[in-house]
Amino acid sequence: MYKNVLQSIDNIAIWPVISFVIFFLFFLCLLWWVATVDKKVIKEISELPLEPTAGNETDKSNE
């Protein structure tokens, strides 16, 4: 069944190529973004886990 579905798609061979191009373009954009992003934003996000919550205000287990 699945074979018929796939075979009925015209020019299916081009899909992987398109996918590959999307993959690389996405990656180039990502690298470009990472290279140019505002450092303040990155710092803010990277400190998200450190926000104190009730159980985390003091480091009780290892004092």
Place this chain on the structure above:
Amino acid sequence: MEIERFSYDNKIVKAFIIATVIFGLVGMLVGLTAAIQLVYPVFNFELQYTTFGRIRPLHTNAVIFAFVGNAMFAGVYYSMQRLLKTRMYSDTLSWIHFWGWQLIIVAAAITLPMGFTTSKEYAELEWPVDIVITIVWVVFGWNMIGTILKRRVRHMYVAIWFYIATFITVAVLHLVNSFEMPVTLFKSYSGYAGVQDALVQWWYGHNAVAFFLTTPYLGMMYYFLPKAANRPVYSYKLSIIHFWSLIFLYIWAGPHHLLYTSLPDWAQSLGTVFSIMLIAPSWGGMLNGLMTLRGAWDRVREDPVLKFMVVAITAYGMATLEGPLLSLKNVNAIAHFTDWIVAHVHVGGLGWNGFLIFAVLYWVVPRMWNTKLFSIKLANTHFWLGTLGIIFYALPMYVSGVVQSLMWKEFNPEGFLTYKNFLETTVAILPLYGLRAIGGALYLTGAIIMTYNLIKTAYAGSFLANEEAEAPPLTSEYRPTAGGWHHRVLEHKPVIFTVLTLIAILIGGAIEMVPTFLVRSNIPTISSVQPYTPLEIHGRDIYIREGCVNCHTQMVRPFRSETERYGEYSKSGEYVYDHPFLWGSKRTGPDLARLNGKYSNTWHYNHMYSPEFVSQGSIMPSYPWLFRQRIDKEITGKKISALRSVGVPYEPGYESTANADLEKQAKAIVESLRADKVDLPEGVENAEIIALIAYLQRLGKDIKIEKTADVQTPR
């Protein structure tokens, strides 16, 4: 701005933690039992429910889905609420998820020893359980996405991305790989056959490692490591690149589990190339983790949590370097089918998953119970026992893998195999199997000490079921600051993000699979290869039920050492009617693809009754119940219909006459046994052993017929 008050749900985290600890101990104990069975076969207890072939999948399912799975959910539920500053979307969904998951585990613990299995590694559970898994997984995803949508933090921290990727990919993997045709309530046939089934299975198997054992744990690393070290992750930018490159590349690498098999060569190369590329994101992640501890290494000496994390991240680094190296064909030629692979997965399982879980438990439990850890000394003892356990497990397995592989391949000066008898190569490594069991016992002892330590900690404190918190709500007036808006848009829109993740993993999967499914030249047909006879179908299903595939392969690789030992190398066209494929991934016993005619029916009959009697020193368990139990001829027709519906060309109406053929073939086998003066019990014609013999004698028969035909009618 108005501050909202709410509470974090610790109760659900507690439930998952308890399940993690209980099933962790059970899973490890079952693993230890399996390890001991390989040294002392008497521990198979001559019971069908406790033989290695059924215990081994129980172990893998227990540690992967029950231990690592429950710990993942505990980690996700704990960190997600805090990272997004909100309670989980729905307490009801949380509890449906919890109890649903435990139901699946209990179902696995019952059905696997009973022999209800699809035989596909890490996807052994039969179709009704598959459906429950799908429902429970959707509940988990629904709860997770709902939580993300009602968050009070604008940015989605990278850990959340890893959790989303986990949900999406595991859903896709599970759905695609579980495409099967039910026969009875607990029996189904894979919708794919032979090479295609193998490709789908290892696309699944490899990415189950990636998206069940790796991505959620990387998410947990990115949350709990900064917490424990009390400093932000070394490079958040690196974590972004780490995430996208990891999910893009991982999905392609599955075929490296099938090197030198009948899988088309281009697919094998694709697997290798992407595996090598995977070193980059994996090591990027590992370095990011270790570098987070810069300036805090002095604390690693004192803090057991950090100790466990450092070993976990190091084990991740080692396993993710070793994996790509194993995918090189020259290394794979030695390592594949041996204990090297067992060592590799246990460095990942015991080191990366196990130690990260222990670290998280030691960190979370004192906080949720609002107290200090009961004993740091015991935690340190656990650390050292666990570390020694990993070493005592992995080292003997590396040695065993290389020793056995080289013995398989050794030729004497006359050009014959030095170790013609496979059993010699097994006996040689048994002492190493003993050492491995000691390693496992050390690791388990450490886990028991942890359990005691955590229970004492919990009793000393008071459990904080609902942890109060407060945060301002997200407002719609938010305007992103200038510059670099692209990724933040993505990150702010979880649905777009989820869809992109889905596209990323579908691209890899599709490129791997579509051509193999479409292009006929990828699987050349062999005219002499015919569907199995009714008796052989029953026999094959017994082979599946007993988990023979856990120790025996059906794939002769194109090496002289293998063609010399077993016969002609395997071709993809031989497997076109194999639903599911039974190539196997480990040779504890010899390959069986060319078994036809190698031994007499009488030999098989005696061997299955007492392998030790027929082959002295054999560690194969005996199967006395096959001689007592009868095949169920009532379902022969159903089996034929189910196989036909997945593409095996049985003639219309054959299901009603199949049993006549079955009886005829069984009678011939029984007569051959009688001729050898075997003492046969009453009604042996219908015994399971006869069906199994029929199947074993069929293995590799068709390709012989083709060769004979070639000689008679030259083309």
